[in-house]
Amino acid sequence: MKTTLKYYLLSMIITTLMINVMNSQELDRTKRPSGKNAPALKLPQIQKAQLSNGLQVWLVERHQLPLVAFNLVLYAGSDQDPLNQPGLTSMTADVLDEGTSSRNALQISEEIESIGASFGVGSSWDGSFLTLNCLSKFMTKGLDVFADVLLNPVFPQKEFERLQKQRITSLMQQKDQATAIANNAFSRIIYGSSHPYGANPSGTEASIKGMTVADLQKFYQSFYKPNNATLIIVGDTKMSDVIPLLEKVIGRWTKGEVPKSTLPEPSPVDKMTIYLVDKPGAPQSEIRIGYPALARSTPDYFAVSVMNRMLGGQFMSRINLNLREKRGFTYGARSGFNFLKGKGPFTASAGVHSAKTDSSVQEFLYEIKLMHDKGITAEELGFVKKGLIGNFALNFETSGQIAGALQSLILYGLPENYFDNYLQNIDAVTLQDVQRVSAKYLDTTKMAVVVVGDVSAVKGGLEALGVGNIILCDADGFPLDETR
Amino acid sequence: MKVLLTFMVISMALVMQSYTQINITFEQYTLNNGLTVILHEDHNAPVAAVTVMYHVGSKNEQPRRTGFAHLFEHMMFQGSAHVGDNEHFKLLQEIGANINGFTGQDGTTYFEVVPSNYVELALYLESDRLGFLLDAMTMGKLDNQRDVVKNERRQNYDNRPYGTANEKILRAVYPPSHPYSWPVIGYMEDLSAASMDDVQNFFKTYYAPNNACLVVSGDIQPSEMKPLIEKYFGPIPRGKMFERPKPVQLKTMKQERMMYEDKVQLPRLYMTWHTVAGHTRENAVMDVLSSILSSGKNSRLYKSLVYEKQIAQSADANQDGSEIAGTFQIQVTAKPEKTLTEMEQNVSEILNILLKDGVTQSEIDKAVIAQEVQVINRAATVLGKANSLASFYSYTGNTGNINTDMEFYRGITPQEVLSTAKKYLKEAAVVLSVVPEGKGELGAKKGE
Numbered sequence: 046m047k048t049t050l051k052y053y054l055l056s057m058i059i060t061t062l063m064i065n066v067m068n069s070q071e072l073d074r075t076k077r078p079s080g081k082n083a084p085a086l087k088l089p090q091i092q093k094a095q096l097s098n099g100l101q102v103w104l105v106e107r108h109q110l111p112l113v114a115f116n117l118v119l120y121a122g123s124d125q126d127p128l129n130q131p132g133l134t135s136m137t138a139d140v141l142d143e144g145t146s147s148r149n150a151l152q153i154s155e156e157i158e159s160i161g162a163s164f165g166v167g168s169s170w171d172g173s174f175l176t177l178n179c180l181s182k183f184m185t186k187g188l189d190v191f192a193d194v195l196l197n198p199v200f201p202q203k204e205f206e207r208l209q210k211q212r213i214t215s216l217m218q219q220k221d222q223a224t225a226i227a228n229n230a231f232s233r234i235i236y237g238s239s240h241p242y243g244a245n246p247s248g249t250e251a252s253i254k255g256m257t258v259a260d261l262q263k264f265y266q267s268f269y270k271p272n273n274a275t276l277i278i279v280g281d282t283k284m285s286d287v288i289p290l291l292e293k294v295i296g297r298w299t300k301g302e303v304p305k306s307t308l309p310e311p312s313p314v315d316k317m318t319i320y321l322v323d324k325p326g327a328p329q330s331e332i333r334i335g336y337p338a339l340a341r342s343t344p345d346y347f348a349v350s351v352m353n354r355m356l357g358g359q360f361m362s363r364i365n366l367n368l369r370e371k372r373g374f375t376y377g378a379r380s381g382f383n384f385l386k387g388k389g390p391f392t393a394s395a396g397v398h399s400a401k402t403d404s405s406v407q408e409f410l411y412e413i414k415l416m417h418d419k420g421i422t423a424e425e426l427g428f429v430k431k432g433l434i435g436n437f438a439l440n441f442e443t444s445g446q447i448a449g450a451l452q453s454l455i456l457y458g459l460p461e462n463y464f465d466n467y468l469q470n471i472d473a474v475t476l477q478d479v480q481r482v483s484a485k486y487l488d489t490t491k492m493a494v495v496v497v498g499d500v501s502a503v504k505g506g507l508e509a510l511g512v513g514n515i516i517l518c519d520a521d522g523f524p525l526d527e528t529r
Numbered sequence: 530m531k532v533l534l535t536f537m538v539i540s541m542a543l544v545m546q547s548y549t550q551i552n553i554t555f556e557q558y559t560l561n562n563g564l565t566v567i568l569h570e571d572h573n574a575p576v577a578a579v580t581v582m583y584h585v586g587s588k589n590e591q592p593r594r595t596g597f598a599h600l601f602e603h604m605m606f607q608g609s610a611h612v613g614d615n616e617h618f619k620l621l622q623e624i625g626a627n628i629n630g631f632t633g634q635d636g637t638t639y640f641e642v643v644p645s646n647y648v649e650l651a652l653y654l655e656s657d658r659l660g661f662l663l664d665a666m667t668m669g670k671l672d673n674q675r676d677v678v679k680n681e682r683r684q685n686y687d688n689r690p691y692g693t694a695n696e697k698i699l700r701a702v703y704p705p706s707h708p709y710s711w712p713v714i715g716y717m718e719d720l721s722a723a724s725m726d727d728v729q730n731f732f733k734t735y736y737a738p739n740n741a742c743l744v745v746s747g748d749i750q751p752s753e754m755k756p757l758i759e760k761y762f763g764p765i766p767r768g769k770m771f772e773r774p775k776p777v778q779l780k781t782m783k784q785e786r787m788m789y790e791d792k793v794q795l796p797r798l799y800m801t802w803h804t805v806a807g808h809t810r811e812n813a814v815m816d817v818l819s820s821i822l823s824s825g826k827n828s829r830l831y832k833s834l835v836y837e838k839q840i841a842q843s844a845d846a847n848q849d850g851s852e853i854a855g856t857f858q859i860q861v862t863a864k865p866e867k868t869l870t871e872m873e874q875n876v877s878e879i880l881n882i883l884l885k886d887g888v889t890q891s892e893i894d895k896a897v898i899a900q901e902v903q904v905i906n907r908a909a910t911v912l913g914k915a916n917s918l919a920s921f922y923s924y925t926g927n928t929g930n931i932n933t934d935m936e937f938y939r940g941i942t943p944q945e946v947l948s949t950a951k952k953y954l955k956e957a958a959v960v961l962s963v964v965p966e967g968k969g970e971l972g973a974k975k976g977e
Contacts, residue, residue: 072760074611074657078649080624084575084748109573110905111549151836154826159891161898180549180902207839214842214864217794221690326792328683361615361622370615373676376684396684398676428623435625438644442574443909 086438088464089447092284096291099300100271103455104278104287105447113184113280114444115177115191118455121268122171123246124308124387128239130256132248136212137261138166138173143204145197150204153190162187166194170246171386171456173268181281185290192294198265200258212253216245220520223324223497224396227331230522231495234320235336235390240311242337242387249521271295273303275455279444308387311337314491317513319406322520323500330402330498331394334409336491338391341384341457347470348478349382349486354429355421356380356412356487357393361428364393364412372408374401380413382486386457391486399498403506406496410489410512417487420480433471495522548901548939551908552932555918556751562767563739566758567918567928569746571911577747578912579651580640581659582919585735586633587715588708588774588853596678596715597723599632601731603674605639606630610661614670617654624650627912632713635852636923642912645748649757652745656761659741662732668725675720682714690793691963698801701785701959702856708774709854737768744919747911776853779803788962788972795842795862796964796971798869800876800957802857807850808925813900813937814949815848815857820896821888821946822846822859822879829879830859840867840875852924857953869962869973880954887947897938904935 089105096102123134142164143150157164162179164187175195179187219225229245236243248256278287314336339349350358357364357380368378378395393413397405421429440446454463496503500517508515517525555569587598608614621628624647630639641651686692696712703710743762745754805811822830823846834841842862849856861872907913922928962972 072764074653074661077620078653080644080650081646084645086575110551110909112902112905112909151826151832158825158827158895158899161895161902163902180905182549207836210839210864211842214795217865218690218842221793223688324792327688329680329688359622360618360628366615369677370673373673374680376677376681396680396688398680398683428619432622432625435623435644435647436627437625438575439625439627439642442576442911445909 084438086441089441089450091451091461094284094288096271096288097296098271098298100295100298101275102278102288102291103275103451104282104284105451106283107279107444107447108281111181111281112444113179113181113278113282114448115175115188116277116448116452117175117195117274118277118452119173119269119274120303120456121168121173121264121273122386123168124170124241124385125268125306126241126244126246128241128244129252130260131241131244131246131252132212133256133260133264134168134173135246136208136248136253136256137264138168139208139212140200140205140261141166141175141198141265142194143208144199144201145193146199147197148190148193150201153194156186156190160186164191168246170242170389184282184287188290188294195269196295196298200261200265202258205258205261209253209256212247213250216247216250216253219247223327223329223331226322226324226520227333227394227495227497230320230322230497230518230520231333231335231392231493232390233522234495234518235314235493236311240309240337242311242385242389267304270301270303271298272300277448277451277455279448279451311388313337314493317490317492317494319494319496319507319513319515320518320522321500321504321507321515322495322497322518322522324497325499325501327497327499328399329396330399330405330496330503331396332402332405332409333392333394333495334406334413334492335390335392336493337388338382338486339384340386340388343384345482345486346384348474348482351426351429351433351471351474352416352421352479352483353380353382354433355425356416359432363416364409367408367412368395368397368405372401372404374398374405374408378405378409399502402496402498402503403510406494406507406512407510413487413492414489416483417489418484420476420483423476426474426476426479430471430474434468437468548898549905550901550932550935551905553908553914553918555928557922557928560738560759560763562763562765563737564762564765565742565922567742567744567922568749568751568754569744569914569918570749570751571746571914572748574911575645575748576642576911577645577648577745577749578640578642578910578915579648579655580638580744580746580912580915580919581655581741582636582638582744582916582923583736583741584636584923585740586635586637587711587713588634589735590708590711592705592711593719594723594727595711595719596713597719597727597731598637599713599715600674600678600720600723601728602630602632602637602639603678604666604671604728605658605662607670607674608665609658610664612654612657612665614665617658620650620654626651634709634713636920638916638919640912640915648745648749648754652757652761655743656765659736659738659762660765662736663729666725666728671723671725671728675723678714679717679720682717682720686712686714691791691797694797694799694961694963697787697789698799698959698961701787701961702801702803703779703854707777707779707854709851733768734771738762738765739767742919742922744915746915746918774853776806779854782958784956784958784960786960786973786975788964788969790966790969791963793963793965795865796867796869796962796968797860797862798872798876798973799959799961799963800859800873801959801961802953802955802957804848804855804857804953805850806853806855808930808934808937809850810937811949812848812850812855814941814946815850815855815953816900817893817896817938817941818888818946818950819846819848819857820899821892824896824899829883830861830876833879834861834872834875838875840864840871863971866971868971869964873960873973884947884951884954887943890943893941893943893946897941900938901935
């Protein structure tokens with residue numbers, strides 16, 4: 046302690062001297078500090094192993110905090126929902142942890158809470174996920190429940206009925222939210238009724254009402270297999286500690302055949318049309334503009350990412366600077382490509398002041414078309430690439446971020462050296478690449494516009510834009526003058 | 530001034546049962562102009578967070594200028610004497626930084642998470658807007674951000690289900706003179722009224738080094754930081770002292786019952802009690818009580834209303850301890866066609882049982898371990914640590930409380946929960962019913 050103090054006093058004197066030297070000259074604030082040499086980023090080292098039943102295990106050790114996170118990634122996403130049964134994947138996930146052959150719903154919850162852990166089952170378009178986050182000292186207890194839920198779920202009828210009602214009510218509540226209405230209607234409109242992405246992954250009142258425990262069990266038995274999953278572990282543990290534990294609790298999980306299906310090709314939007322959903326008295330309009338665009342596997346991923354960051358992927362993007370900072374129409378406007386296993390949507394979106402609805406649609410279309418026609422400048426290219434490269438280092442700070450990065454490698458079958466080559470791939474994008482992808486993927490004549498707002502206030506202005514026919518829709522995106 | 534070991538220490542202590550605690554080490558000192566500087570080293574990733582927190586929030590506003598602290602926060606991103614319009618964002622997004630600011634009742638926080646070789650740029654930008662904001666201020670910028678903030682209000686409050694419930698409750702639960710009686714986002718007419726004079730006065734009063742703290746957390750060397758911080762922040766002059774709003778003794782009021790119709794499908798009941806400010810033992814006890822009521826399937830409100838009887842879609846309890854006062858709130862969203870009268874009766878029944886028979890030690894233990902994990906998770910990012918260090922300094926005057934705050938949760942007994950609950954959870958101060966349009970009959974009626 047004494048030596049520390051002495052050393053500290055010494056360094057304080059030196060610091061004071063330096064300060065005095067610096068104060069003797071006036072600081073020139075017109076000179077911007079530049080960055081020193083970029084610090085080295087150590088990418089997470091992925092250790093891999095396989096359980097005796099074939100389950101792949103990926104581990105990244107991190108011992109800074111006494112926590113460990115498990116994420117079992119199953120190739121069972123809502124894109125597997127039968128067209129007449131939307132919501133099946135997400136309902137299966139919801140009911141999975143509601144009872145096992147030896148624990149009821151309350152016991153599962155009690156055991157997890159008593160160790161301060163969090164445990165959940167969820168799903169996305171591309172996968173289902175069992176996640177457990179716990180103090181590393183309670184890993185054995187946590188995994189015991191995790192494994193029981195995974196291997197021995199009984200889908201109790203009474204819990205199923207409770208969650209069925211819960212889900213139907215929450216679908217009803219989605220109708221309260223302009224953003225939820227806009228998102229659902231937009232998906233329905235651009236993907237139609239013959240593609241899974243056109244449905245609500247939470248289902249419809251009719252599809253949920255029609256579901257039975259047997260449907261969930263069948264989905265579980267088809268897709269929840271060790272050969273259809275990978276377990277990601279990030280945190281305070283070692284392979285030699287965790288593998289024996291896993292063998293003990295999930296070694297019995299048996300392989301099986303998993304149904305193979307391919308996603309249909311979405312039909313393109315044939316011409317620009319404005320779909321209008323009425324929300325009487327709404328002070329804002331929610332706008333969505335886009336079309337079914339690109340899968341994660343596209344070879345244009347990097348060029349499109351660079352292009353979109355300039356179009357609407359950051360605060361300094363053209364769309365946000367125009368609609369928010371220049372015109373004050375909105376709290377924030379953006380665009381994005383949702384790269385999924387299938388062709389996910391391109392969406393430009395904002396909530397805008399109702400009185401500025403038509404002007405906002407006009408500015409969105411102006412920016413998209415300008416990008417389509419002219420691409421970006423050399424200066425913008427440098428700006429965006431530098432930003433993406435700098436930001437990369439910020440994405441590997443937490444266990445959650447690392448688990449997310451690993452999950453994307455697993456779900457989309459990206460090469461193992463994907464992150465090693467990321468910076469190089471961004472750096473390699475040229476102006477010509479951006480020009481080519483903007484011309485190819487931003488054709489506004491093949492996009493739909495969805496507006497959720499007060500029809501009586503916004504319809505006239507939208508008509509006057511003259512960009513496309515206007516079709517009035519219900520909150521699910523079905524035209525009002527058609528029968529479903 | 531303190532120097533501590535610079536690595537995070539994980540210590541296990543045995544008190545009744547073992548618990549896990551992490552210790553966040555930091556160094557703190559004050560510049561001549563009164564700016565408090567807090568440095569924390571963490572070399573796990575090549576990133577650093579720069580946080581500047583000003584001890585001013587909506588509670589420093591004047592009644593007909595509500596929303597001003599937050600509108601002002603927006604103006605801080607619009608350039609300063611040496612930083613052009615939008616250049617603040619441009620310089621930071623160019624290096625891939627994550628940037629934001631947030632305003633609360635008590636404080637306003639600005640942060641940048643940067644690759645650690647760019648900390649100096651963040652210090653430069655933060656110091657320029659603290660030292661030289663007004664030189665670049667124009668009416669055009671103010672009008673633009675006024676529109677942006679009005680849209681923020683439309684988006685997050687006016688066009689959102691139940692979005693204005695909170696401001697109606699605040700207005701009822703606090704007297705009009707109390708600075709927590711208005712919402713942070715402010716009222717539309719007050720946003721319209723904000724003038725350039727307001728901007729200048731607010732800046733001159735509250736944006737002074739002696740009303741701020743600067744935290745740099747992450748992959749940094751304190752010996753390199755200190756001269757840079759002095760270089761950029763040292764020359765900024767100290768500001769005048771001003772008077773902070775003080776806690777006031779709130780008169781016990783007659784229960785206020787309100788109802789309004791909203792564009793919602795389900796009715797929702799809000800019951801609000803006056804409790805206690807944050808960073809106190811009683812705040813921790815009420816926080817534990819809120820977990821016992823609504824955290825997890827076995828919690829009392831959830832288990833009864835949502836899980837067993839299935840008369841509610843959701844049930845939540847929350848203790849909100851701010852700097853000079855606190856409230857406890859229960860929110861229950863009823864299932865379709867259920868009345869809020871039924872919800873209120875059920876909540877009262879559950880509270881009465883609790884106030885009669887108390888809670889169990891095991892219920893307390895679950896709440897405490899959840900808090901323990903939450904505190905550990907706060908240390909998972911350099912930004913989480915920077916913002917926590919800044920808050921503990923600003924609100925408690927002792928940054929070291931970041932490592933001892935958990936003590937408020939240690940040793941809580943069923944007896945203590947019971948006596949604290951009895952003290953605060955008498956008749957609710959405000960009962961608000963939000964009902965679907967034209968469904969006034971679903972509102973909570975007293976004593977039926």
